[in-house]
Amino acid sequence: MAASILKQRAARSMRGRTFSSPERRHSRAAPPPIRTISESCAEMTDRAEVMPVQGQRRAESASPPSSPDKIWSGMLFRMARMGSTLPGYSKTLGDSDPGPLLFLSKNPWRGDAKIGSTILSGVFPLAGQTVRRNTDIWSDTGVRASWHAALHGFNWLGDLAAVGDQAARRKGIGLIMDWIDHNHDWTPVIWQAPVLGTRVASWLAYYDFFFDSADEMVQRRVRKSLARQAVHLARVAAHECDGADRIRALTGAVQAAICLPKQRKRLDTLLRTLTGELNRQILPDGGHVERNPSVLVDVLHQVAEVRNCLSQAQLVVPDGLQSAIDRMAPMVRFLRHGDGGLALFNGSVEGDPSVTDRVLQLAESAGRAFNSAPYAGFERLEAGRSLIIVDSGDPPNPGWDSHAHAGALSFEFSTGKERMIVNCGATVHDDEAWREAQRSTPAHSTLSLALTNSSALTETGFGARRAHVTALRKDAEGCCLLEMQHSGFSAPLGFKHFRRIFLNQDGTDLRGEDRLIPIDPNQPVAPRRFEIRFHLHPSVQASLLANHEAALLKLPSGAGWRFRSGGAAIRLEDSIYMGRRGDARRSQQLVLTGETSEGERIVKWAIRRETQK
Secondary structure: OHHHHHHHHHHHOOOOOOOOOOOOOOOOOOOOOOOOOOHHHHOOOOOOEEEEEEOOOOOOHHHHHHOHHHHHHHHHHHHHHHOOOOOHHHHHHOOOOOOOOOOOOOOOOOOOOOHHHHOOOOOOEEOOOEEEEEOHHHHHOOOOOHHHHHHOOOOHHHHHHHHHHHHHHHHHHHHHHHHHOOOOOOOOOOOOOHHHHHHHHHHHHHHHHHHHOOOOOHHHHHHHHHHHHHHHHHHHHOOOOOOOHHHHHHHHHHHHHHHOOHHHHHHHHHHHHHHHHHHEEEEOOOOOOOOOOOHHHHHHHHHHHHHHHHHOOOOOOOOHHHHHHHHHHHHHHEEEEEOOOOOOOHHHOOHHHHHHHHHHHHOOOOOOOOOOOOOEEEEEEEEOOEEEEEEOOOOOOOOOOOOOOOOOOEEEEEOOOEEEEEEEOOOOOOOOHHHHHHHHHHHHOOEEEEOOOOOOOOOEEEEOOOEEEEEEEEOOEEEEEEEEOOOHEEEHHEEEEEEEEEEEEOOEEEEEEEEEEEEEOOOOOOOOEEEEEEEOOOOEEEEOOOOEEEEEOOOOOOEEEEEEEEEOOOEHHHEEEEEEEOEEEEEEEEEEEOOOOOOOOOEEEEEEEOOOO
């Protein structure tokens, strides 16, 4: 179903467009058979380093551990949740001016002046949607929920501050004061913990720019609103949401405790809660439990901002907070391609490489990217100019999987700064059909069987059927062999998927092998249709050779790579690439198709750089 949706959407987006095809098909004499990976591995000496790469994730579920701080804050949260809907709840938040701030950020995050100029004209490009608003700005009518949340999060204040002139300052002050006029009291969506945490952190970060020279009456109103929001945030930050949203809420609460006089008494408790949450969510290799590279960058950014605020305010930085930063920074580098963008797994997008660079600079952690992340469930194969990043891990645990994808054993392949094999990415639109299609197995560069996802998808994450992945890595003399298998097709279809990936020492020869292995060789299994997909980046030009057993891939630099297969015919089909936020681009995919039979079904494939003449 998801595969058909993806095809229908791709066809609809390309309606009325034409594709140019090469005037001449490339043809050569019949190539020699693809060397098996076993033959290649025979060249790897007995000195090969063999390493099982299956790590045990620390968090088995999304349920937080108990502690005195959590028990007490949990009681406050339940009281806030029950009372917030009552007319008198807003009075419990207070309505007095807390006085001058104890701390002002000295080096706030610099936004994008181009976006700031757009906002000055009344146009808000947020969360993949651009909306013009000059009146009734805060309404949710006619906009996506993600855009509405981003608007009320005020993270775009940094973009206005980047413009740096009086017009930008007046615009920011006017919007904040207008927000206070319309949203003084608690409301369920606008005061949700992650939105509230982002808003409080943003107002505090840019307070100096917008309000340092503002009228004292204006400053008092802003401080009153900040104090009210901070009181509610301290009550709900550790409980109202989970995952990265909880960290976002807690970092906002900590920054409020650093800056606001009456909140400082909560700082130690909030720091203990935040540090405990980081220990729970950030894995030993630096990955985040949601297994989403974009989420990891966001979390690193938020935590590094808190660390810097503590340092600038001459307050103690907890060891656990610094340890989380030191683990995350190398993992972010691990998940970047040569173009500086992020790999596309579990809902991530490429992101802006310059922003990721600045996040890493803010983190001030020099740890280099490594080759294996067994806890996060990713492998990195690098040789010469070639880089392969592979999803070799189990799906995120229940409670962490709301945005996760069924992309078991999928991989991305880039050479230098050019991406070649990719996953389709993730939509930022509030469109369930698109979301289902992008999360499905056919939207990834891996094998799908009988239109069945490698793990059962639901609207809230994964169902009971979850792929269990095992992996083994061997490195020797610059070559790398990765062997993986998953059980996602076992229960419904009776097969295991086994995949091998081999990269030679100079990165010019990538070979793979996909096997469908019957769970019970003695039990007859009905033939099943399979597809092995290799989604191509939109910049790659592909042309099939006459025998449909090979294809030529041309990169923007002019470099050519030859894709060959053994055991399945190659088709060239349309695809969709959503690697950039809010941007759907037409692309192509190579698809190897066939049917299972009695015993194992083996398909070999290879991607080799063409020798330039």
